[in-house]
Amino acid sequence: MIYLSMTLSKISRYVLLAIFNALIVYTIPLALTFESWFFLSLTLVIGILVNVVYFTDRFQPMKWILPGMIFMISFVVFPAIYNTFVSFTNWSTGHILTKAQAISVLEDRVFTPDDQKGLEFEMYILQDQDLKFYYVANLDSDNILFGRAVSDDEIFSTSYATHEPSLFINGEFSIPDGFYQLSGKEQIANSTTLQELSLVIDQNTRAQLYKISVFGASTGRLTSTSQLYTYDELNDVLINNATNSICPVIKDNFECDGNEIEPGWRVYVGGENYRKLFSSQRIRGPLNIVTKWTFQFALLSVIFSFAVGLLLSVILNKDGLKFQRIYRSVFILPYAIPAFVSALVWKGLLNPDYGVINSWLGPLYEILDVEPVKWLKTKESARSAVLLVNTWLGFPYMFLITTGALQSIPKELIEAAKVDGATGLQSFWRITFPLLMVSISPLLIGSFAFNFNNFTLIFLLSGGGPPIVGSEVSVGWTDILISFTYKLAISGGRGNLFGLASSVTIIIFALVLIISAISFRYTKRLERIYGNI
Amino acid sequence: METFKFFNWVKEYGWRHFVALIFVTFAIYPILFVVTNSVADFANLTNSKLIPEGFTLKHFKLLSSDPLVPYFKWLYNTYKVALIAAIFNVFLGTLAAYAFSRLQFKGRRASLLTLVIVQMFPSFLAFVAIYLLFFQISDIAPFMGLGTHFGLILVYLGGSIGFNSWLIKGFMDTISPSLDEAAKVDGATEYQIFRRIIAPLSRPILVVIFVITFIGIYSDFILAAIFLKDKNLWTVAVGINTVFIDDFNADWGVIAASSVIAATPIAVLFIFFQKQITGGLTAGSVKG
Numbered sequence: 001m002i003y004l005s006m007t008l009s010k011i012s013r014y015v016l017l018a019i020f021n022a023l024i025v026y027t028i029p030l031a032l033t034f035e036s037w038f039f040l041s042l043t044l045v046i047g048i049l050v051n052v053v054y055f056t057d058r059f060q061p062m063k064w065i066l067p068g069m070i071f072m073i074s075f076v077v078f079p080a081i082y083n084t085f086v087s088f089t090n091w092s093t094g095h096i097l098t099k100a101q102a103i104s105v106l107e108d109r110v111f112t113p114d115d116q117k118g119l120e121f122e123m124y125i126l127q128d129q130d131l132k133f134y135y136v137a138n139l140d141s142d143n144i145l146f147g148r149a150v151s152d153d154e155i156f157s158t159s160y161a162t163h164e165p166s167l168f169i170n171g172e173f174s175i176p177d178g179f180y181q182l183s184g185k186e187q188i189a190n191s192t193t194l195q196e197l198s199l200v201i202d203q204n205t206r207a208q209l210y211k212i213s214v215f216g217a218s219t220g221r222l223t224s225t226s227q228l229y230t231y232d233e234l235n236d237v238l239i240n241n242a243t244n245s246i247c248p249v250i251k252d253n254f255e256c257d258g259n260e261i262e263p264g265w266r267v268y269v270g271g272e273n274y275r276k277l278f279s280s281q282r283i284r285g286p287l288n289i290v291t292k293w294t295f296q297f298a299l300l301s302v303i304f305s306f307a308v309g310l311l312l313s314v315i316l317n318k319d320g321l322k323f324q325r326i327y328r329s330v331f332i333l334p335y336a337i338p339a340f341v342s343a344l345v346w347k348g349l350l351n352p353d354y355g356v357i358n359s360w361l362g363p364l365y366e367i368l369d370v371e372p373v374k375w376l377k378t379k380e381s382a383r384s385a386v387l388l389v390n391t392w393l394g395f396p397y398m399f400l401i402t403t404g405a406l407q408s409i410p411k412e413l414i415e416a417a418k419v420d421g422a423t424g425l426q427s428f429w430r431i432t433f434p435l436l437m438v439s440i441s442p443l444l445i446g447s448f449a450f451n452f453n454n455f456t457l458i459f460l461l462s463g464g465g466p467p468i469v470g471s472e473v474s475v476g477w478t479d480i481l482i483s484f485t486y487k488l489a490i491s492g493g494r495g496n497l498f499g500l501a502s503s504v505t506i507i508i509f510a511l512v513l514i515i516s517a518i519s520f521r522y523t524k525r526l527e528r529i530y531g532n533i
Numbered sequence: 534m535e536t537f538k539f540f541n542w543v544k545e546y547g548w549r550h551f552v553a554l555i556f557v558t559f560a561i562y563p564i565l566f567v568v569t570n571s572v573a574d575f576a577n578l579t580n581s582k583l584i585p586e587g588f589t590l591k592h593f594k595l596l597s598s599d600p601l602v603p604y605f606k607w608l609y610n611t612y613k614v615a616l617i618a619a620i621f622n623v624f625l626g627t628l629a630a631y632a633f634s635r636l637q638f639k640g641r642r643a644s645l646l647t648l649v650i651v652q653m654f655p656s657f658l659a660f661v662a663i664y665l666l667f668f669q670i671s672d673i674a675p676f677m678g679l680g681t682h683f684g685l686i687l688v689y690l691g692g693s694i695g696f697n698s699w700l701i702k703g704f705m706d707t708i709s710p711s712l713d714e715a716a717k718v719d720g721a722t723e724y725q726i727f728r729r730i731i732a733p734l735s736r737p738i739l740v741v742i743f744v745i746t747f748i749g750i751y752s753d754f755i756l757a758a759i760f761l762k763d764k765n766l767w768t769v770a771v772g773i774n775t776v777f778i779d780d781f782n783a784d785w786g787v788i789a790a791s792s793v794i795a796a797t798p799i800a801v802l803f804i805f806f807q808k809q810i811t812g813g814l815t816a817g818s819v820k821g
Contacts, residue, residue, distance in 0.1 A: 030673040039669055060723070064632035065644070068625035068694045072648075075663065075691025076656045083662035091665070312556055315549045322546070327553050329804070334560050336803035338752040340770040341796045345567050348788065356566065392559065400807075453655060456754045460774060482658070482755075489661045490759055501661045508658055516653040 017054055021047070035098050038082055046070055080509070087273055087502035091266045093495030095252055099265040103231045103238075106254070106261065108156050110225040111242045123209060123220030125149075125187055125194065126179040133190075134179065135199040136167055137207045137220050144168060145207065146176075149197035161199050161207075173217070184214035198223075229261075273503035282472035287484075287504070289468065294480040297386065297458075298451040302444055304391040309398025310436075314428070317406050328403075335396035343460035346389045350375040379477040382462050386478050389461055390451065397447070405439045406432070445519040449512065455482045473497070481508050571789035592786035596794070604791055606765055607772035614682050614757075614768060615750040618689035623743045626694050627735065630701035631727050635713065645702075648695040656692035657755050663688055664759050685760045689750050697742050704738035705731060741809040748799055769795045 024047040031040035049070075053062045097105065122138040133149040147161030167174060175181050187194060191212060198206040201222070210221035229247075230239045238247040238254040238261065247256040253264035276283055312331060316324055334342065349355050352374045358365075365372050376382045409432060417427040458464055464479035464487065474492035475484055481504060489501035574587035596604050632638075633645060656663075664679070667688075671678025678684055712734075713726045721729070732739075754770045761767050776791050803810065 027673060034669065034672045036669045036673065039666070039673065061632040061636040061638040061641075064636070065629045068629040068698060071625065071687065071691040072651065072694050073691075075688045076651060076654075076659075076695070079656070079659035079662035079666060080654065082666060083659040086662055086665060308556065312553065315552055318546070318549060320546070321549055323550070323553075327557065330557050330561055332804060332807060333564055333800070336800040336807075337564070337796045338748075338770070338799050340752060340754050340773065341792045342563070344773065344788075345563055345792055348785070349563060349566065392563070395556075396560070449653075453658065455657070456752070456770075460754065485661065486755070489664070498661055498665060505658060505661055509654060512654055512658070516650075 013054065017051070020050060035100065038078075038085070042074060042078055046074070083502050083505050083509075086498055087506050088268055088270060089266050089499050090252055090269045090272070091498040091502075092500070093497075094262055095264045095266045096496075097263055097265050099267075102263050102265040105263060106229045106238060107227065107231060109228040110152070110155065111228040112223045112225050118224070119222045120210060120219050121207075121222075122217040123207070124173055124217055125182045125209070126175065127182060128179055133194065133197055135161075135197075135207060135209075135220070136164070136173070137161070137199055137201075138168070138173075138217070139222075141165075141168070141171075145199065145201060147199050149194070149199050151196050152198075155198070155200055155206075158200055161201050184212060184218070187212045187218060188214070269499070273500045276500060277503055277507075280472065282470065286468050286471040286473065286475045289477070290475060290479050290481055290484045291507075293383070293478070294452060297383075297390075297478075297480055298448050298454075300387055301390040301394060301451045301454075302448050304387060305394030305447075306398045306402075306440075306444060308391060308395040309400075310402050312395070312399050313403040313406055317403065331399050332396050334392050335394075335400075339393060339456050340460055342393055343389065343457050346385075346392070347376070347461050350385050352377060376462050377466055379466060382466055382476075382478045386458065386462055390454070390457055393457065394447065394451075401440060401443055402436065405436050408439070409435050441522065442519065445515070445522065449515050449519070452480070452512065452515065453482045453508070454480070455486065458483045459486065473500075481511075567789045567792050570786060571793045573786065592784070592790035593794075595784070595787050596790050599787075602772075602776060602787075603765055604769075604772065604776075604794075607767050607769045608794065610682065610766060611751055611768040611770070614686055614689070615747050618686045618750050619743050619747040621686075622690055622694055622697060622746050623739055625690070626697035626701055626742065627732060627739060628727075629694070629698040630705055630735075631731055633698065633702040634705035635710075635726075635731065636723075645699070648699055652693075652696045652699070656688070657753075660755060660759055663756070667760070679760060680762050680766065682761075682766060685757060688756055688760070689753070692756075693746055693749065697746065700742060701735060701738055704735055708734050737809075741806060744802060744806050745810055748803065751799055 024043060027043050028040065031037075031043060049066065053059045053066050119139070121140075124136040124138070126134040126136065128134065134147065135145075135149045137143075137145040139145065142165075144163060144165050144167055145161040146164040146167060148158060150158045164176075167176065182190070187209075194209050198208045199220075200206055204224050204226070206223050206225060207220045208223055209218060211219040213219065226241060228241055230241060231237075232239055236249055238256070239245075240247060240256050243257070245257050247254040247261060249255075250260070252267045253260040253262075255261065277287055278284055312327075316327055349357050352358055352372060355375065357375065358372050361372070373381050375385050413431055413435075414427055417431055422430065458478055458480055462476070462478040464476035464483045466478075467474070467476045474487050474494055479487065485501045485504045485508070488497045488504060490496065571592055572588050572590065574589050574591075596602065633641065667677075667679045667684050670684065671680070675681075676683060677687065708731060712730055713721075716726050716730055751768075752770065753768075754774075757768045757771045758774075761771055764772070773791055773795055776788055
């Protein structure tokens with residue numbers, strides 16, 4: 001029986017390994033075709049590790065650790081390395097592809113030589129339920145072509161038009177089921193879209209809408225197309241067949257007659273992104289502001305929420321005080337709610353026009369005779385609001401940990417101080433507080449590190465706004481480094497500047513490293529102090 | 534005499550209640566505001582009354598019937614992703630923790646130290662690289678590329694596994710080694726010791742780690758936001774952000790209802806495990 005279960009586990013192990021290896025083998029050629037060298041190396045490393053560990057019995061402990069380790073390496077360690085690599089490239093909108101991919105995109109482009117515009121014929125324009133356009137081209141009674149009308153981008157992925165003589169019964173056009181025929185007026189209304197579309201008849205021939213007729217059938221025209229660009233591998237230039245000009249490579253684009261041809265491709269640019277960050281005035285300025293605010297935000301958030309939490313725990317730390325349990329459970333609530341909900345709710349409450357905060361403060365504004373605060377719309381109000389909300393989010397945690405720490409401080413120490421004649425405040429600042437800090441300060445540093453990258457709050461509450469005017473990239477007064485990175489890479493409205501964003505990430509990595517190093521040194525020092533008590 | 538007693542009470546206790554009540558208001562006002570607005574007939578942002586006129590569930594009904602806001606789909610997605618990721622996270626973390634706690638091997642201390650150092654950097658910091666990595670995976674293996682729940686789960690798995698194994702290892706160290714030594718004498722294999730002795734005894738910490746991981750993934754915004762583009766695949770955190778449109782002309786009652794549904798289960802879970810969660814985090818932070 002034991003023997004059987006042994007072989008069973010062995011068999012299942014080999015079956016799992018076989019499946020795993022099949023996946024690896026399947027991935028490698030694909031990674032090669034797409035030239036994802038980083039992905040390829042990751043696959044190979046994982047593949048070799050798994051096989052070595054599970055086929056041999058030499059690395060027993062690794063059998064336990066490897067599954068978790070694979071995920072940690074693939075999605076934490078590897079991205080960090082990859083991020084460094086990306087920060088040395090020009091990877092951004094317009095430079096997403098590799099050179100080979102860009103060339104193949106360019107070689108797919110077509111143009112219509114002027115002398116190739118020919119035969120005219122009747123054309124009918126249809127639409128299906130998904131509002132996609134279809135053309136029917138009545139070349140002659142033997143050649144009735146039907147198919148989807150596509151834009152230039154889709155030409156190579158679409159199938160050719162089909163012959164559908166059944167669409168004409170006794171010379172009269174009949175609309176196929178499930179389609180709607182556009183009237184002349186509707187064609188005019190859609191003319192800009194329709195002019196871009198063509199019915200693909202064969203490799204070089206397309207039918208396009210030529211003249212729209214309000215009554216009866218519109219006119220289509222056949223056009224021949226030829227390849228617009230040819231790549232000359234020997235000289236590494238692109239030839240524009242329409243103008244016969246030669247387009248050389250300028251860094252990461254081909255350039256025809258002084259114009260950059262999109263798309264370009266990604267190349268290694270050395271330290272250019274870092275140079276941009278530190279020397280381009282319109283990026284360096286905002287980066288300075290953001291970095292400074294990141295530190296201020298994290299530090300003030302910790303100080304405020306710690307102050308409130310400490311105050312409350314000291315106040316409630318009193319024998320015989322009623323309702324203690326109720327207070328405690330209420331104070332936990334803001335911490336228990338997911339931050340993404342709280343941030344959005346506060347955004348609503350702070351709304352300058354409809355929000356309840358301003359309607360509360362209304363009388364105060366009247367007494368002081370001031371304009372209502374435009375919460376989140378000005379630099380100062382946005383920064384105060386972000387700190388206010390983060391204090392609300394953070395004080396319960398501080399309350400919980402300081403309460404725990406207070407209760408663990410021996411009562412005798414306080415009693416002894418009292419006997420020696422210390423007042424309540426004196427014994428608090430001289431004895432309770434320093435002892436408290438011993439156990440709390442590592443947690444405060446942890447909280448600082450957390451808020452240093454508190455993307456959710458900033459992004460959902462203020463969106464980093466209000467914008468800093470005059471910056472070359474999209475950035476606001478409450479943006480912290482990580483939300484600044486997000487705007488650069490994903491949502492800044494200036495395209496995806498992946499390379500530049502990665503270089504900001506490297507700065508964050510460096511700062512987090514420094515914070516952690518300080519935290520390690522500091523906590524060790526505190527442990528020594530604690531050990532001496 | 535009576536007044537003296539009262540002043541004495543104020544000096545000893547009264548002022549404490551006063552300060553506490555101020556902060557009770559601060560803590561609870563936004564929460565009550567949202568809860569009452571979610572069931573109020575005329576919900577709006579300006580209304581500072583906490584007791585609504587007329588109780589209604591229409592906002593919740595509206596939330597479930599608006600085809601443009603597939604809210605319950607988002608909720609389902611969130612639970613699905615967070616549950617799967619948290620289960621595997623704890624499972625793989627437990628395996629690794631067992632090796633770190635019970636097996637002697639070269640490089641054990643070094644690997645533990647590496648774990649701690651790696652976990653200093655939250656995984657989402659390198660989100661640009663994660664985005665580009667999965668952008669390329671989309672070409673090779675579309676089922677786990679950008680825009681899929683599978684890919685997102687993989688990223689979440691990597692994110693906290695180091696920290697989790699570290700915490701679990703700390704707990705396993707407190708289980709007396711005499712137990713597994715006795716089992717070893719009786720001829721138990723390594724796997725049997727893990728399965729029958731160590732894992733069951735570690736259950737308390739495993740539950741806590743599971744809850745912490747689950748809440749963490751449920752509340753994640755940044756990774757889900759860069760990963761999921763299709764509205765029907767969004768998680769609540771990503772979707773709810775679009776319900777809260779900027780000018781708030783939208784029905785505030787619906788917005789409040791969506792907040793209540795998103796927050797309540799997590800808040801209940803959190804309060805239930807509050808002691809263990811703060812305890813666990815504390816232990817982790819002190820060690821880490």
